Amino acid sequence: MRLSQYFLPTLRDDPKEAEIVSHRFMLRAGMIRQESAGIYSWLPLGLRVLKKIEQIVREEQNRTGAIEVLMPTIQSADLWRKSGRYDDYGKEMLRITDRHDREMLYGPTNEEMITDILRAGTQSYKDLPVNLYHIQWKFRDEVRPRFGIMRGREFLMKDAYSFDLNAEDAVHSYNKMFVAYLRTYARMGLKAIPMRADTGPIGGDNSHEFLILADTGESEVFFDKDLHDMDWSAFEVDYDDRDVVSGVVRDFTSKYAATDEMYVESEFHDKVEEKKRLSGRGIEVGHIFLFGTKYSEPLGAVVQDPDGKPVPVHSGSYGVGVSRLVGAIIESSHDENGIIWPASVAPFDVGLINLRAGDEATDNACQVLYDQMGDAGLDVLYDDKDDRAGGKFSRMDLIGLPWQVIIGPRGVKDGKAEVKNRATGERHDVEMSKVAAFLRDNSPESSA
Numbered sequence: 006m007r008l009s010q011y012f013l014p015t016l017r018d019d020p021k022e023a024e025i026v027s028h029r030f031m032l033r034a035g036m037i038r039q040e041s042a043g044i045y046s047w048l049p050l051g052l053r054v055l056k057k058i059e060q061i062v063r064e065e066q067n068r069t070g071a072i073e074v075l076m077p078t079i080q081s082a083d084l085w086r087k088s089g090r091y092d093d094y095g096k097e098m099l100r101i102t103d104r105h106d107r108e109m110l111y112g113p114t115n116e117e118m119i120t121d122i123l124r125a126g127t128q129s130y131k132d133l134p135v136n137l138y139h140i141q142w143k144f145r146d147e148v149r150p151r152f153g154i155m156r157g158r159e160f161l162m163k164d165a166y167s168f169d170l171n172a173e174d175a176v177h178s179y180n181k182m183f184v185a186y187l188r189t190y191a192r193m194g195l196k197a198i199p200m201r202a203d204t205g206p207i208g209g210d211n212s213h214e215f216l217i218l219a220d221t222g223e224s225e226v227f228f229d230k231d232l233h234d235m236d237w238s239a240f241e242v243d244y245d246d247r248d249v250v251s252g253v254v255r256d257f258t259s260k261y262a263a264t265d266e267m268y269v270e271s272e273f274h275d276k277v278e279e280k281k282r283l284s285g286r287g288i289e290v291g292h293i294f295l296f297g298t299k300y301s302e303p304l305g306a307v308v309q310d311p312d313g314k315p316v317p318v319h320s321g322s323y324g325v326g327v328s329r330l331v332g333a334i335i336e337s338s339h340d341e342n343g344i345i346w347p348a349s350v351a352p353f354d355v356g357l358i359n360l361r362a363g364d365e366a367t368d369n370a371c372q373v374l375y376d377q378m379g380d381a382g383l384d385v386l387y388d389d390k391d392d393r394a395g396g397k398f399s400r401m402d403l404i405g406l407p408w409q410v411i412i413g414p415r416g417v418k419d420g421k422a423e424v425k426n427r428a429t430g431e432r433h434d435v436e437m438s439k440v441a442a443f444l445r446d447n448s449p450e451s452s453a
């Protein structure tokens with residue numbers, strides 16, 4: 006992509022409405038634009054990141070055997086009356102009436118709708134287990150939308166829903182999602198700590214939130230240092246092996262970790278020796294729930310069990326804050342000059358900077374490099390604009406692509422490019438013809 010033909014409305018100065026670093030950088034890097042309180046347009050650069058995150062989430066869901074669907078954003082109030090949540094949900098639900106005066110709503114979540122889909126399509130225990138998920142916009146009329154897309158009113162969520170014949174099988178479905186979440190966040194370069202959590206309006210009695218430590222997080226968290234020091238890289242697991250899957254969950258839940266809602270000081274002190282007691286703030290990037298028959302009973306989602314007896318199915322629901330993750334990643338990966346994207350979610354792999362746009366030799370060298378890197382499978386944003394070098398460097402640092410390849414007349418004369426690693430700041434002089442190979446050899450493996 007040539008910058009001269011792209012739409013990247015970057016800002017030089019800090020927008021005053023942005024209180025936290027991710028919001029500031031997202032606005033300055035031209036990733037989003039606010040349309041109303043808590044409602045944003047995703048501009049080209051922001052959308053690229055959102056799609057990358059969405060794809061990692063999708064791949065890890067699919068790996069567990071979950072199946073993608075797409076439910077609408079607008080729902081009818083009927084099913085919500087049956088579950089009893091229509092009134093319970095209160096002002097956070099955006100209620101709409103259509104031209105026939107039918108009560109509709111913009112979905113804040115989809116437990117009711119998916120349970121009804123399951124009910125209509127399933128008769129026998131032989132049709133189970135099944136886990137259906139979608140990645141869809143939600144609306145919650147938050148009292149205090151803030152921090153940009155971090156606490157939005159309209160936001161993108163991955164929500165999965167598992168259905169099993171009995172409570173024991175449902176635990177395995179829950180555990181699979183738990184492990185998939187560890188892998189998902191690890192692939193984005195994040196350490197998202199699972200913590201025992203409150204279930205709020207979703208319900209049930211087993212629930213974990215996944216939190217990324219950040220000073221700007223909205224939750225207060227308390228945890229064991231040993232948990233923090235565990236190996237958080239994405240490991241392989243056979244999802245069909247119940248013992249292995251539950252073993253991983255046990256490893257990550259046996260150490261104390263709780264959000265302020267669930268925190269009990271005496272318990273923390275009993276379980277964790279003083280020097281290992283850590284506390285801080287965290288951003289909730291996922292939340293999983295196991296609630297048994299809470300929705301299947303009122304909505305009549307029953308199957309015939311092996312004895313021919315009708316039984317309600319056992320369920321859980323599993324949410325990832327896809328749009329919130331964009332902000333959470335920036336909160337945990339930036340410096341004073343801008344964003345530092347982990348390679349797996351970067352909007353482009355490389356920024357190519359032409360320091361003398363309009364100079365024939367430099368333009369030609371850049372064009373050759375641009376083509377070579379493209380042929381090597383790299384996504385390149387080519388700054389071919391006729392701007393000052395200083396502005397080009399700071400814009401490239403701000404948008405945080407993992408690599409910068411800098412080409413000026415002097416380098417062209419020597420046949421050399423300057424390659425800069427955004428994260429470490431390291432610079433290398435690389436022979437022009439070897440740049441693509443250099444980037445390939447030095448890029449972190451994507452753990453897909």
Ligand code: P5A
Pocket residue numbers: 113114115116145147154155156157158159160162163164165207289290291292293294322323324325326327328329
């Ligand atoms: C689980 C899936 C649920 O809604 N029903 C379907 C369950 N859980 S949740 O915890 O309420 O939300 C799941 C994740 O969505 C993100 N999230 C938000 N992101 C941005 N702005 C918001 N206002 C917002 N509300 C929730 C969080 O990451 C949360 O963990």
